Amino acid sequence: MTRSAEIIDKTNSLGASNYLPLPVVLARGEGVWVWDVEGNKYMDMLSAYSAMSHGHRHPKIIAALKEQADRLTLTSRAFHCDLLGEFYERVVKLTGLPRVLPMNTGAEAVETALKAARKWGEKVKGVPAEQGRIICCQNNFHGRTITIITFSTEQAYRDGFGPFTPGFDIVEYGNAGALSDAITDNTVAFLVEPIQGEAGILMPPAGYLKEAHEICKERNVLLLADEIQTGLGRTGRMFCCEHDDVLPEVIIMGKAMGGGVLPVSAVAATEEVMGVFQPGHHGSTFGGNPLAAAVGIAALDVLVDEELVDRAAARGDYLMDKLTSIASPHIAEIRGKGLLVGIDLKPEAGGARRFCEALQAEGILAKETHDSVIRLAPPLTITEDELDWAMERVAKVLN
Numbered sequence: 001m002t003r004s005a006e007i008i009d010k011t012n013s014l015g016a017s018n019y020l021p022l023p024v025v026l027a028r029g030e031g032v033w034v035w036d037v038e039g040n041k042y043m044d045m046l047s048a049y050s051a052m053s054h055g056h057r058h059p060k061i062i063a064a065l066k067e068q069a070d071r072l073t074l075t076s077r078a079f080h081c082d083l084l085g086e087f088y089e090r091v092v093k094l095t096g097l098p099r100v101l102p103m104n105t106g107a108e109a110v111e112t113a114l115k116a117a118r119k120w121g122e123k124v125k126g127v128p129a130e131q132g133r134i135i136c137c138q139n140n141f142h143g144r145t146i147t148i149i150t151f152s153t154e155q156a157y158r159d160g161f162g163p164f165t166p167g168f169d170i171v172e173y174g175n176a177g178a179l180s181d182a183i184t185d186n187t188v189a190f191l192v193e194p195i196q197g198e199a200g201i202l203m204p205p206a207g208y209l210k211e212a213h214e215i216c217k218e219r220n221v222l223l224l225a226d227e228i229q230t231g232l233g234r235t236g237r238m239f240c241c242e243h244d245d246v247l248p249e250v251i252i253m254g255k256a257m258g259g260g261v262l263p264v265s266a267v268a269a270t271e272e273v274m275g276v277f278q279p280g281h282h283g284s285t286f287g288g289n290p291l292a293a294a295v296g297i298a299a300l301d302v303l304v305d306e307e308l309v310d311r312a313a314a315r316g317d318y319l320m321d322k323l324t325s326i327a328s329p330h331i332a333e334i335r336g337k338g339l340l341v342g343i344d345l346k347p348e349a350g351g352a353r354r355f356c357e358a359l360q361a362e363g364i365l366a367k368e369t370h371d372s373v374i375r376l377a378p379p380l381t382i383t384e385d386e387l388d389w390a391m392e393r394v395a396k397v398l399n
């Protein structure tokens, strides 16, 4: 038995079976590359679902982590820590929103935004107590808590986990008219992904977010943009909403905010929305901890200093050119923005999983999403040479 097989065996026999990983056991990473326990080298084309935008073990982020680990790691929010304000300062500057609330995982940040929206509905908009409703989209992905899966339309995410949380309505994604029709006097917010990543890199029509935001503003409804996957440069803009020239009332961030080393998430919002939170209303033991603040600061500084947002835009165009020139009988559509790209395969191709396994054999790690889509989302630090290397192999596997 190989070392990998032994490790996989142990992991599978002791752990819950809630994932189906590719059969590769990783032991080391650097930049866009990872190595398995046998020493085989792979290019990481998944980037931990966009959490690894800076590449593996970015030296400035690891240095910040180590330095902070030698100084102070956790205080809880019962006390101040010396770095949190500096972290906020960067988030405010990058989002254009004046207030920040730090959490850890994406799902926690989404829950935070939902709580803020409900409370804003009651205390500011004047919706009767416990009557506030939030509109979400078909095929959404916002995380895995019970409240969040309440408004999932994916059977596998919901089955057996009820009873669910009341107060959510579902509309078709990309259809501003449907949003308008669904709004009532009790609607407090519209929660949306600028591109639906987990649904298979689904892109709304151009101008959708702009139109949705206009409708929301007209009806006094908050726009909550879930930029956990699309934000922080992934699509070639700092936030994907910027493609539509939209500044939402609430932006939800996570994943790449942790620089690929720690869970760091945050909600940024207007004064009016964030103002609903007073001491005791909401919290998190680890949210905004010193280690997370140090890593978050480094992660955001690297994005800016190394111009990763512009690089994502340029490399994204380059990747799209290369991909669209692949003549494969299996490809139905290629779509994406920046370095968030999906290769949608025809039904007769037999699913994306077998192509991901073939890519693994060629030295590329990618993951299927929703059966028929191969997701390509490399670290934003990837070079043109590295993309060339990858595209040769992608072309081979698709042919």
Ligand SMILES: *Cc1c(COP(=O)(O)O)cnc(C)c1O
Pocket (backbone or CB within 6 Å): 049, 105, 106, 107, 108, 110, 141, 142, 143, 144, 193, 197, 198, 226, 227, 228, 229, 230, 254, 255
């Ligand atoms: C990953 C993701 C989440 C959930 O983040 P976790 O850190 O896994 O809780 C929420 N929304 C979107 C759009 C995501 O991609």
